[in-house]
Amino acid sequence: MKKDYYNVIGVMSGTSLDGVDLAHIQFEIKNDKWAFKILECETISYDINWISVLKTAVDYTKIQLDELNKNYTQLLASIISNFIDKHSLKDLDAVCSHGHTILHQPQNGFTLQIGNLPEIAKWTHQNVVCDFRVQDVQLGGQGAPLVPIGDRILFSEYDYCMNLGGFSNVSFEENEQRIAFDISPVNTVLNFYANQLGLEYDNKGEISRTGKCNPILLAKLNTLDFYQKKYPKSLGFEFVKETVLPIIEKHKISIADKLNTFSEHIAIQIALALPKKEGSLFTTGGGAYNDFLIERIQAKLPEMNIIIPPKKILEFKEALIFALLGVLKLRGEINALKSVTGAKQDHSTGVLFLNK
CATH class of the missing domain: 3.30.420.40 (ATPase, nucleotide binding domain)
Structure with missing residues (x-):
């Protein structure tokens, strides 16, 4: 048709x-x-x-x-x-x-x-x-991610297209091919801990901001096997349930500290995932409303122009x-x-x- x-x-x-x-x-x-x-x-x-x-x-x-x-x-x-x-x-x-x-x-x-x-x-x-x-x-x-062909067709003016949803994923052009992959869990973990406080989510990352980063937990998260794999690669909730949450739960720290540490983890993995550390990073998904998370990503990628689009595209991309x-x-x-x-x-x- x-x-x-x-x-x-x-x-x-x-x-x-x-x-x-x-x-x-x-x-x-x-x-x-x-x-x-x-x-x-x-x-x-x-x-x-x-x-x-x-x-x-x-x-x-x-x-x-x-x-x-x-x-x-x-x-x-x-x-x-x-x-x-x-x-x-x-x-x-x-x-x-x-x-x-x-x-x-x-x-x-x-x-x-x-x-x-x-x-x-x-x-x-x-x-x-x-x-x-x-x-x-x-x-x-x-079977994932499938969005990148849409990034190529509709948003080709940006160096990177990143979604911060249940998981983070990114797509970009390399050697005239579209490359894309899941990076790490995001809201599947952040919302899990916000829910324990009776909240749907951590509004603007305000609770995360009050916490302290736990270096031992951060190091364990950053050495997970998934992050060493080459793309193509994708994540499902099984990874969060069976691997990520059990590691976090072994650390008897406050929820604010868990949120802070995991936000730092997300930012580090995003920075590591991008082959070029400068240019334009078109960012959508619910995580784009998390001011603290965006600040941590920007801190890891100081030369990157993080672009957050108008609400309709941000929420419904x-x-x-x-x-x-x-x-x-x-x-x-x-x-x-x-x-x-x-x-x-x-x-x-x-x-x-x-x-x-």
């Missing part, structure tokens, strides 16, 4: 469990140049029960996961339908939905994003493009780019890069469910 104009919705649920991001996007392509407009957009927060379920689902049995997948697909369909009705959206080409990652084990040839069952097209009365990661893993890739991935799938064009994921080939990933 190749044409010059597309009217779609991008839908994203990240590992930080902020909620479901929805963005109504209009794309236009002229002379192979893509332009976009983010129109209506909002984040629908999960209720406390769904947050609890999504946090613990990593330990579910297959039967439990199958039931969860069905229930979550129904939830997601209702959220999407309400968004369409609320904003009176008409003539949509597709809903392009990432779903929510529960398991990510590319080393075992497996990744699971719930909310991508075929029924979602029937329940939303829309064409739906979804389940973007599975095919890449089947082709020997990491991933929904925007998964909307683009869906459009590329509709066009039968490449939307996953082997240079990024390590798959056997560039390919057009995702599954299209037609509204019948």
Whole structure:
């Protein structure tokens, strides 16, 4: 379905469990140049029960996961339908939905994003493009990150594009190839400790700022095997649950000190990950609101110009780019890069469910 104009919705649920991001996007392509407009957009927060379920689902049995997948697909369909009705959206080409990652084990040839069952097209009365990661893993890739092709197409003027969400990831051009990989956990850990204080998150890093960096804990975190691996590489919540949190919990220090230390860890790993320590670093995701974290990153990269975009792009960039991935799938064009994921080939990933 190749044409010059597309009217779609991008839908994203990240590992930080902020909620479901929805963005109504209009794309236009002229002379192979893509332009976009983010129109209506909002984040629908999960209720406390769904947050609890999504946090613990990593330990579910297959039967439990199958039931969860069905229930979550129904939830997601209702959220999407309400968004369409609320904003009176008409003539949509597709809903392009990432779903929510529960398991990510590319080393075992497996990744699971719930909310991508075929029924979602029937329940939303829309064409739906979804389940973007599975095919890449089947082709020997990491299934992540997938956003970098969108960085190349929509944000090529920046030296680096970085997202600070549940995990940090970065993409950039090197030798005429797009390179991208996950760097470290971010809000999956920071929010975990903020939650212990009865908070959804550490607002602007104010609690982190009051803490002290623990050098012993910092050293242990910085020597984790993942950071020594070459890209392509990606992270899932399993890494946080099985590796990172147990290390932190062995240190009997205050939550403020844990937050401070982990913020320092994030900043160090980001600085180490960037091959060139100067230029422009386009930064999005919820972590971009964490002033303390941004200050620590800037301290590690004093020659880097950290650019934080307007709110719509900052908060909805991933929904925007998964909307683009869906459009590329509709066009039968490449939307996953082997240079990024390590798959056997560039390919057009995702599954299209037609509204019948």
